[in-house]
Amino acid sequence: MDFNAILALVRDDFAAVDACIKQQLESRVPLVSEVGSYIVQSGGKRLRPLVTLLTARACGFNHGNAPVVMAGVIEMLHTATLLHDDVVDDSNLRRGRATVNAHWGNATAVLVGDYLVARAFQMIASLKSQAVFDIMSDATCVIAEGEVLQLINQHDPDTTEQRYLDVIHGKTAKLFEAAAECAAALTEPSHRGAMAAYSRHLGAAFQIIDDVLDYTSSASVMGKNVGDDLAEGKPTLPLIQAMKIAAPHEADMVRDAIRTGGLEHLQEIIDLVQRCGALDYSLARAKAESDAAIEALDSLEHSIWRDALADLARAALVRTH
Template identity: 45%
Template structure:
């Protein structure tokens, strides 16, 4: 992870001063670096011991992720990211969009330098899928007719795709068979869904300092997430009118967020969302049964446990 951090900093360098300046702001904010960790741990678990392909590809994965965060914060007009002022709130909107583009190009440079068409295929497909997921989320925003399956389609695109790719390329650099690639992709995919489900629950109940972003952003932006779908489906006609006014019409008062949390609690929507997240974590952990017991396999299992523990 230290080597990956050094690779990220080195690749953020540019003679255009604003690029490293904005990049330094993002690096200073920290973050879990969970996606590159999956690449590094999967590669080591699969026996990769020589060279630094896994380090460079882990950096590539983080560049893709960071680029999407920069763009997302502009789209969502978010003021906080990882507990600090978001890049768009410090630098305005134009610079984060363009530096996000720079990070995408850096990611593709790293893919090309790796020299594997298979790696390029996996990560470029994930990049396209993320963009599709973000656009689909935009389409479903403010739409209470969204089904749970459509919601999960958004999650698979915008979050799970990169988790899956990050884990899968670890097996690729180790030269492991397709079955192991597939198992790690399934692990990452299920873990990514669980991670997003927990995030969506935390948006209503977390301590803002712990969450690292503004609590209630999803509500204010009219995002249709699983807690909302559960409460809406279980709600009375009056409650459904409340959700329609606040989320579909965007007519919100200062007291509406508190009432939204009250309704979510009344119908057990947060707990139900976390139960679903736990199911996906177990699926992720079961995907690792193909691999022999080891400290690294246990570490990947523990990442799933950590994903759920964030909500407690």
Template identity: 50%
Template sequence: MTIDFKQDILAPVATEFAAMDKLINEGISSKVALVMAVSKHVVEAGGKRMRPIMCLLAARACGETDLDQAQKLAAIIEMLHTATLVHDDVVDESGLRRGKPTANATWNNQTAVLVGDFLISRAFDLLVDLNNMVLLKDFSTGTCEIAEGEVLQLQAQHQPDTDEATYLSIIHGKTSRLFELATEGAAILAGKEQYREPLRLFAGHFGNAFQIIDDILDYTSDAETLGKNIGDDLMEGKPTLPLISALQNTTGEDHDIIRRSIATGGVSELDRVIQIVQNSGALDYCRQRATEETETALKALFQLPESEYRHALYNLAQMALHRIQ
């Protein structure tokens, strides 16, 4: 069965999603025209809004009835996500994201850095309005960990000795932590203490799987379907799991080529690296790890009562996994 995003994931919270979208547009309003223009540009260039949808589904799966609060939280999550994307594009010097010009490319680095700062601050401002100290602490600690994960990724760049544990710390910070905030935050707001840990575990392991899958696709996808180019990570000398695993599985010249590619970055040996990654069994290992992470995620999810919302979260995890099958 092919999972359809709109039908099988979004549909149960379509009404809340539309309300959330309006809240984002209100949230980014500013008396400074340039702040508005850039925020609007980056929010509209957004993707499927997977994180706020997870937040809304988690809230509903908890039995949350104060949907107004949950919608605000979902909007905050998307604003935080957008802020990190804006800064990431400055960091990566990206000109395009999902085929559209980035903020730094459309305006400049200066504008992108400062509007990113505005979006972080505005997200916190809206969060304070939710008037929940437990939620605030979760988010303030979480956003520190997200920033630390991003810096850890920078620190690991061009380091062929990066191990799987460090890789997991990186992806937890840069990807999974916001997923955790989206779902655990919904449980906190709903006052459902018993669902906090299951939802955090679901989102954390799903996030790990999602990022591992993304890193696999950097060595297998074709540009057309993804908006991400094959070899992007290699270009930047990022020691992602396919390369870490390939180093484990190889010796001699193959091993040296991978090490050198991480150390120097660039794609002059891309074809050879792809060949080594594929032949070494590294991709099989990555697929296995993504499947394991998904299974752990789903095990945690099943601690919540059955509902169409829980099922939509299940579908989301399955759909992510289908990308590498």
């Protein structure tokens, strides 16, 4: 199945998630509702709630609305992290549109992000599941730690591959992991471990590919500016590997760019990353994560939902944005 076919399997569930989010974004403060509507209309792949819905179905869900609420929680928390990220990174473009901080200012972006977190935990409370509360409490802490670790690594050309992997586990893979583990906890708890492993590896593959796209795609396709990671001094896997295998003078050029966040040599660095084998290495690492995700599904009964989860892990490797 391609990505659209996977989405089609849970189209009705997604419609319910959208309605749930819209309801939760209603506020007595008009600016909150206005910014909330802007965020929802900006679209996005919504992979994390998709994982929640597919996992619930793969684990036998067939009645009630708990997975729909859970998918809404995951999307709202993800959106909150994006609002905060864009402020920290001083980003002005996301998903092809002006960021909230560019449109309304940093203060509004931070405070609406806080509102989304608060709303999400109200929704978690409504599920009356201690397991879900425990998973999400842990996940939000790990995500915050991942963001701080990324800040520590910023402008540090000596960041190792392991430190990079620690960052992507916190800032990306952990919410994927929680999305699937909570869905299993609400439907078939015996699959919690398998689904957490599946989604953790999926999230890692997704983020590695995201970092690869910064050197292979365009702003019009990605919906963000090419070179943003380098401008922010982020030592992502393609850069870390390029510094390992490039000629010393080329590695020094990359190191200086990470240290200063300078884009003076952006095209030279893009050319270097593309020809030195760093992208092939990064793609191989992403494929290993995707393969591990698919292997984690072995304990589930065969179904169209399990097939969709496996195909989603494969699709993560070939996306263009």
